[in-house]
Amino acid sequence: MRYFSFKxxxxxxxxFLYIVPSYAKPTVIKFCYEDKHxxxxxxxxxxxxxxxxxxxxxxxxxxxxxxxxxxxxxxxRAPWRRCLADLKNNKVHSIIATYRAARKDFAVxxxxxxxxxxxxxxxxxxxxxxxxxxxxxxFVNSKPNNKKFSVAIPFAYGVNHRIDKTQFxxxxxxSNKHSYTLLEKGVxxxxxxxxxxxxxxxxxYPFHSKVSQIYPPLHINDGYVVFSLAFxxxxxxxxxxxxxxxxxxxxxxxxxxxxxNLTY
Numbered sequence: 001m002r003y004f005s006f007k008x009x010x011x012x013x014x015x016f017l018y019i020v021p022s023y024a025k026p027t028v029i030k031f032c033y034e035d036k037h038x039x040x041x042x043x044x045x046x047x048x049x050x051x052x053x054x055x056x057x058x059x060x061x062x063x064x065x066x067x068x069x070x071x072x073x074x075x076x077r078a079p080w081r082r083c084l085a086d087l088k089n090n091k092v093h094s095i096i097a098t099y100r101a102a103r104k105d106f107a108v109x110x111x112x113x114x115x116x117x118x119x120x121x122x123x124x125x126x127x128x129x130x131x132x133x134x135x136x137x138x139f140v141n142s143k144p145n146n147k148k149f150s151v152a153i154p155f156a157y158g159v160n161h162r163i164d165k166t167q168f169x170x171x172x173x174x175s176n177k178h179s180y181t182l183l184e185k186g187v188x189x190x191x192x193x194x195x196x197x198x199x200x201x202x203x204x205y206p207f208h209s210k211v212s213q214i215y216p217p218l219h220i221n222d223g224y225v226v227f228s229l230a231f232x233x234x235x236x237x238x239x240x241x242x243x244x245x246x247x248x249x250x251x252x253x254x255x256x257x258x259x260x261n262l263t264y
Contacts, residue, residue, distance in 0.1 A: 026069065027235055031061065032076045032083035032092040036175050038156040039204075040194070040258030041096075041123070041223075049075045056258040057096055057223075060122060060251050067245060071238060080155055093231040096122060096223045098158050108232040109224050110243035120243040121224050122251055126196025126217030127159060132210050135189045139214060150188040152179035157192065162219050183211065192218065197259065198252045204262035 034042050042055035049058075058075065065073045076083075076092055086092040088106040099109055099116050110120030118124075129139065129151065139149060150169045153159060154176055163170060171188050173179045179191040193205060195213040205211055225246070227239050 024070070026072045027238055028072055028074055029094050029231075030074045030076055030092040031094045032078055032086060033057070033096065034080050034083070034156045035077040036154075036156060037177070038154060039176065039262050040255050041156075047077050049077065053258075056251075056255045057122065059258075060254050061225075063249070064242065064245055068241070071242075080158075087226070087228045090228045090230040092228070094225060094227050097226045098221055098223060100161070103226075106229050107226045108229055108239070109226055110240075110246075116224075117243065117247075118222060119247045121222045122246055123221075123223040123255060124198045125194045125221045125223070126199070127157070127192055127219055127221050128195030128213035128215060128217050129190045130193050130195070130205055130211050130213045131183065131190035136212070136214055139190070149190060151190045151192055152182045152188045153192045154179055157221065159192065159219065159221060162221075163192075180205070180211075194259070196220075197255045200252070200256070202256065202259045204259045 035046055037043060037045050038055070040055065041057040043053055043058075044050045044055075053059075054062075061073055065071065078086070083092060083095050084097075087095050095107075097103070097107070110117040112119075129135075131139070135149070138147065142149075148167060148169055150171060151163070152171045152173050153163070155172050155174065160170055160172070171179075171182060173182065176191075176193065179188075179193075182188045183191045191211075193213070194202065195215065196202060196217055201215070203213060205213075225242060227235075232239050
């Protein structure tokens with residue numbers, strides 16, 4: 001009788017393991033982003049993560065997070081260089097960044113056939129020079145290497161390496177607001193700002209009566225959700241699933257919404 005009871009208990013236990021699902025803890029992704037107000041991507045200043053209107057990029061990441069049960073995103077705000085250094089050391093797992101070959105040793109971007117998969121980007125911004133009419137006329141009519149212009153560019157845009165240093169003197173700023181303050185005071189000739197979202201022209205600059213953008217964009221800036229090399233090696237299936245999510249979900253309306261209600 002005891003023998004039968006033992007066999008019965010063992011059988012029930014085995015069946016229980018198969019019938020009752022095991023719930024593994026979701027993978028925590030530590031995502032680091034700029035601690036400055038950088039519209040339309042990020043809103044607010046300092047370490048605070050806004051609960052309402054956090055910026056288009058954060059709103060999109062929250063939609064991503066809600067789409068999967070096997071992951072959860074922990075948001076961390078820090079100066080950009082700290083985010084980049086912490087990604088390199090795997091203290092944080094993810095950032096949003098443009099592609100640079102110099103980061104291949106510690107950062108992983110979405111790829112297809114050994115090339116960057118642009119369809120896996122979270123954003124595609126056209127970046128235009130913005131200035132008053134006197135600058136626009138001087139720039140449009142200038143000949144190559146004839147005149148050097150000064151331009152204010154927020155650190156968060158990460159585009160210094162794409163700017164022709166023979167044509168421009170760069171003043172890096174902490175925010176868009178700081179860039180436009182320098183422009184308004186005449187310290188710089190122009191600012192660099194978003195003028196297209198996925199090919200659609202947009203404008204959301206302060207001092208509307210004084211400044212406007214120069215088309216076509218000076219360059220196109222693709223933003224990718226990037227993972228640390230260590231995190232990618234441990235979670236390759238998950239990271240690929242995240243990049244595929246961006247391929248099949250349109251992020252443009254969220255950025256356009258924030259551009260339509262832009263504040264500095």
